[in-house]
Amino acid sequence: MSRRFSPQSIALTLAAPLVAAVFGLGISSIALMITHNSPLETFRAMWDYGTQVGSLIEMVNLGAVYYIAALAVALTFKAGLFNIGVESQIRLGALFAAWIGAMFTLPPVLHVFVILVVASLVGAMWAFLPALLKVKRGVSEVISTIMLNSIGSALSAYLLADHFQQLVAGSNNVTTKPLPQSAWVPDLMSWLNRVGIKDVPGGGPYGLVFLAVALGFLYSFIVNRTRFGFDLRASGASPTAASVSGVNPKRMIILAMMLSGAFAGLAMMPVMLGESHAYTLGFRGGVGFTGIAIALLGRNNAVGIAFSSLLFGFLEVSARILELNGIATEIYIIMQGAILLSAVAAYEVVRRYRETLNARALARAGVTA
Amino acid sequence: MRLSKRVLTAAIAVTTVALAAPAAMAPANAKTTVKVGLAFDIGGRGDKSFNDSAYAGLVKAQKLLKVVTKTVSATAGGAATEREDKLRLLAQAGYNPIIAVGFLYADSVKKVATEFPKTRFAIIDDASIALPNVSSLVFAEEQGSYLAGVAAAKASKSGKIGYIGGVRIPLLQKFEAGFVAGVKATRKSATVDVKYVSEPPDFTGFADPAKAKVIAKGMTDAGADVIYSAAGGSGKGNFENATEASAAGKPVWTIGVDSDQYLTASAAEKKHMLTSMVKHVDVAVFDMISAFVKGKKVADNLGVGAGITGRRYNLKNNGVGLATSGGYLKKLKIAAAVNAAAAKIKTGVIKVPTVPAA
Known part of the structure; x- marks a missing residue:
């Protein structure tokens, strides 16, 4: 059980959601560029609006509802x-x-x-x-x-x-x-x-x-x-x-x-x-x-679901500013979908990588024994 | 929060480097022209009916009154707070007046109008907010629908008539009540088959032409030869069915709703479009903006409660009525009966019910 908290293990746990988020944003960027919008400006507008106090409160409120449902x-x-x-x-x-x-x-x-x-x-x-x-x-x-x-x-x-x-x-x-x-x-x-x-x-x-x-x-x-x-x-x-x-x-x-x-x-x-x-x-x-x-x-992890709920809440709230800039709010749904799909794929990649590591560790242990 | 923030920051950093593209956003307008905000509910523009009518009013104001406009809309499945946030964002950005299209905005308008007492708000289809800076713009849909009922009863050969409502909510039952009353008053023996595309909380009935088409086909198969669709974007299904049924030897008349749908129908659909029950949301939107530009407000006493003001659009002030595009009402010699009924409603001789008979 001590392996659970080794630096390598923590890095691997964080790798999947991180990769998923980057991929998700990448896919949304493509969607934005197809509709002739600047991804950079869009994300900045979302970040600026989404990190205001009122928006963060709304993120928590939406997140709480999603959390219970999830x-x-x-x-x-x-x-x-x-x-x-x-x-x-x-x-x-x-x-x-x-x-x-x-x-x-x-x-x-x-x-x-x-x-x-x-x-x-x-x-x-x-x-x-x-x-x-x-x-x-x-x-x-x-x-x-x-x-x-x-x-x-x-x-x-x-x-x-x-x-x-x-x-x-x-x-x-x-x-x-x-x-x-x-x-x-x-x-x-x-x-x-x-x-x-x-x-x-x-x-x-x-x-x-x-x-x-x-x-x-x-x-x-x-x-x-x-x-x-x-x-x-x-x-x-x-x-x-x-x-x-x-x-x-x-x-x-x-x-x-x-x-x-x-x-x-x-x-x-x-x-x-x-x-x-x-x-x-x-x-x-x-x-x-x-x-x-x-x-x-x-x-299915209580902490993981909490972060995911807040992330979904954040994307949803921060996207509300976009229409004032002439971008459809629904871009956040693309982001959520892209992040989810990438996450499922990334978790699988990390899981396989972990198995390989475990197998190698076992093999090494067998050799030294 | 820590993780999601970190994830986002990292991801944004990566993508911004990779995908930096030229900014495509309009600069904020610094002039002192009137900036009008219009908030659609779910569905929004493109229904060729209710929402597009509101948009037409906005475009007219843009052209004639030289106002700057901005539209926002509620996303399907969004939280109630989304409507509130979007109204607030418009108000914060200096949009004034702000017009909310649809009764689901009522709570949000009430809240945001209280926060911004100097901003003028209007809401379509609701008259429950008693605030001095809110104009309630409501319609006597039952009156126009009554006339549609008269026209349907006159045009029908089989005496079987259909009504397709979008969603079974009190607002749409007002259309139903007026329509059925108009049919029955004109031709006692006629029957009206009443169907709704969806039941609340499912509001897809306003944007589900496929399902409306199935319902319309069921009606024509059962012998109906006039079908009134009060269902926003779903009306398309009714028009398509009429084209197909008529080609198969069962001629069917359709009646459109909210906008003059003859104008946006295809050539084939036009041949079967008897008329449209026009609900002049465009006029209401334009009136509102025009009054604001002149420094006035739309604030008639509506008589539904203290402090609730705005305007009721009915037959008398041409806020509702039947469209004459296509000229079928004249050709079929039913225009006279429609006009006679309209005159009686205007003078109060005919009182049109607003709830369907049980």
């Missing part, structure tokens, strides 16, 4: 499953949390806690369906979760339009009843004020950024420090070996999927309790899919 995906990756349904687990979790949370008022902290539990439970229940289908009928969770995304989206549309909605005079939006103030989580601007950072127009980091951090620790703890996490990884690495050693594969599938759904349900809570205070037609879609990309980029 953890949810990573949990199933660890178990050798693929939960593509995070998208609809997020949506239904948020919708029910908004609906139920607006029904009553409770003391502030308790109210928030109840809403989080609701979001989490609904997410877990929606993830239970594909798990059950897989265990009972052998339906691939990849297919069933994709389909449940469509069903979940239609279900949320129906529930919002026909049961949960409250119309606001003059508005064409459709929204659930706004959450009472006891369910609002204040932002952390006052904390930043204390360390000398002045107020910025967009507001501070969401209070529930801490929820994301806590879930990161929880994820790491469950996966690496518990019996359950060990079984989870074992079934992921080799289902046959795991079941021979006494792990019930069906139980693992159900638990892994439900836990993933429970994480997923919480993903939009920082936004909902910190900013929108309701579920509306403008509820953001696609977070679950971004989460898949981030989990891949972060290699």
Whole structure:
């Protein structure tokens, strides 16, 4: 285990994301040049805007949401499953949390806690369906979760339009009843004020950024420090070996999927309790899919996913300045895609290089022995 | 943050050396001309319908009023804060007035307009913001759609009529309600097949011509011979279906929406385009800019709540209506019925519903 922290090993660990980022930027540069824009100017504009205080706060806020979604995906990756349904687990979790949370008022902290539990439970229940289908009928969770995304989206549309909605005079939006103030989580601007950072127009980091951090620790703890996490990884690495050693594969599938759904349900809570205070037609879609990309980029590691989430957040925020310079914002999507693809390739190259090194070391050890 | 920053710095350093290219960015405009910012929602320009109509108004202002313009748009799947950030960036860069196209901008406009009280804002399709520097520009889509219903009922031989909405949201149900009321008032026995391309939160229904075409084909197969598509860019599918169905011996009329879609249709599609329900977003955008240039504001009391001002565009002020390009309304001798209905709506004899009958 001591090799894990050798300089060479650290260099190798950093090499892959570094190479990926350089490649990603290279590919985006080509895209920019094809559209007759200067990559240099574009990146500088993005860097200048992206490193302003307000943008960094926004990066953290976007990152927190992506982080939770990516953890949810990573949990199933660890178990050798693929939960593509995070998208609809997020949506239904948020919708029910908004609906139920607006029904009553409770003391502030308790109210928030109840809403989080609701979001989490609904997410877990929606993830239970594909798990059950897989265990009972052998339906691939990849297919069933994709389909449940469509069903979940239609279900949320129906529930919002026909049961949960409250119309606001003059508005064409459709929204659930706004959450009472006891369910609002204040932002952390006052904390930043204390360390000398002045107020910025967009507001501070969401209070529930801490929820994301806590879930990161929880994820790491469950996966690496518990019996359950060990079984989870074992079934992921080799289902046959795991079941021979006494792990019930069906139980693992159900638990892994439900836990993933429970994480997923919480993903939009920082936004909902910190900013929108309701579920509306403008509820953001696609977070679950971004989460898949981030989990891949972060290699299912809590710290890796954190960096990846912030990187995605940074690219997204910093690209918002580009339209004022006449460049399409969507360039950031090319960057994210290029970085992800390069990362997957780079990880593989580094993995093979590592194997070669190991083989050589073994051979040397054999010779000297 | 440390890693991503390091990665980025390193990568930027590498690429900047390798790919330094001449700057292609426009210098900031230092003159004191009026700078107009226009923010599109998802989809943006190129739908030949709603958004392009807003853009047409902007271009007209650019030409006639010599204003400088800048457009931004929300990316698909972007956060709500993206809309807010983009409005704020426009305001910070000195754009004034700033026009937000689409009701999803409401929260963002409210927030940013509070931050920049000296900047004039306008929002299309929303009348919920009670701020002195926000003009709400709304439309009586149901009135124009009612006339489209009258025209459809008159033009139809089979008595079977189709309505394709973009996304099932209250705004689009206003079109549906008016259209169905117009059809029924003109021809009691006629039926209207109502379909939406997508359900919220899926907003792709405004930009999915392939799916709209399948829906339109289903309608024509079932005998419909007039189809009204209130679906932004998806309307293209309706027009294509009409061309194909008519070639196969089932003549179908189409009715376009928002812009006068006859003007952007292909030659084949023009032959089947009865009319378009024009929603003059272009006029609203131009009015707004023109008032600003003259030092005035668009601030009629809209009667939906204290402090909510702007303008309601309806039949009376020619904010909505039917397009006459192609001349089919005259040729089919239905222009008279349409005009009669329009007169009755203007005088209030006909009250057009804004929500579909249950």
